[in-house]
Amino acid sequence: MCNLMVNRVKRRVSCLPKATYYKPREVPLCDLEIINLSIEELETIRLCDLLHIEQNEAADMMGISRKTFWNDLQKARQKVVDALVNGKAIEISGGEYVNSSECKVEFLCKACEHEWELQCNTGRPSSCPKCGSEGIYRIGGDGRGKRFIENDYRCPKNGRKAAVNNKAGSVKK
Ligand SMILES: [Zn+2]
Numbered sequence: 001m002c003n004l005m006v007n008r009v010k011r012r013v014s015c016l017p018k019a020t021y022y023k024p025r026e027v028p029l030c031d032l033e034i035i036n037l038s039i040e041e042l043e044t045i046r047l048c049d050l051l052h053i054e055q056n057e058a059a060d061m062m063g064i065s066r067k068t069f070w071n072d073l074q075k076a077r078q079k080v081v082d083a084l085v086n087g088k089a090i091e092i093s094g095g096e097y098v099n100s101s102e103c104k105v106e107f108l109c110k111a112c113e114h115e116w117e118l119q120c121n122t123g124r125p126s127s128c129p130k131c132g133s134e135g136i137y138r139i140g141g142d143g144r145g146k147r148f149i150e151n152d153y154r155c156p157k158n159g160r161k162a163a164v165n166n167k168a169g170s171v172k173k
Contacts, residue, residue, distance in 0.1 A: 011040035011072070012063045013097040023089035033088045038095030041076035048073055053124060057138060061105070110135040 016039065023032060040062070047058035059069035083090045107125060108115050111133035118125065127134045 009064055009068070009096075011043065011095070011097045012061065013039055013043045013099055014061070015043065015046060016099065017042055017092050020092040021089070022083070022092075024087045027087070029089065033086075035079050035083050035088050035090050036094065037076060037079050037090050037092045038097075039092065040095045040097045041072050041079065042092055043097070044069060044073040045076045045080065049077075051124070057124075106139040108137045108139050109133055110137060115139070 023029060043062060044058070047053045047061065048055060053061070055069055055073075056066055059066045062069060064072075080090070082088060106115060106117050109128035109131060112128060112131040114128055114130040116129060124138065125136065128136055
């Protein structure tokens with residue numbers, strides 16, 4: 001029993017769902033198969049597919065490795081599509097997570113060196129609020145050293161700009 005909890009890192013989640021139950025219309029719940037989607041699994045789809053945050057960065061925001069993020073994301077997508085295609089109910093609950101809605105993310109503009117802060121659940125800005133430059137970087141301050149992440153790196157799943165993976169690693173300052 002306890003072994004299941006070993007190596008489970010608590011995921012940081014910055015947005016909780018507005019509704020936690022979805023079911024096909026006019027089918028009694030007792031006749032439905034119910035799929036449990038955990039809060040942190042939902043968070044992976046939210047960050048990657050709704051906000052289009054690239055996976056290295058999304059993993060950082062949740063405080064987990066890229067591989068763990070990827071695994072959670074695959075599980076989450078599988079569950080959602082299974083429910084939609086096969087007419088199952090989805091219950092969103094549970095998981096190992098901490099709510100980090102107060103968590104702030106810092107950005108730096110390469111052009112004018114303006115630095116600013118945003119709540120990490122607001123998505124990434126597309127340009128510098130001061131000079132309008134699109135050459136902006138996220139500054140990670142999670143104790144693993146400062147990381148600069150290229151703004152134009154995209155989630156490999158949507159097929160764009162996936163080749164710049166080597167640039168998305170950490171650059172110690
Ligand atoms: Zn600027």
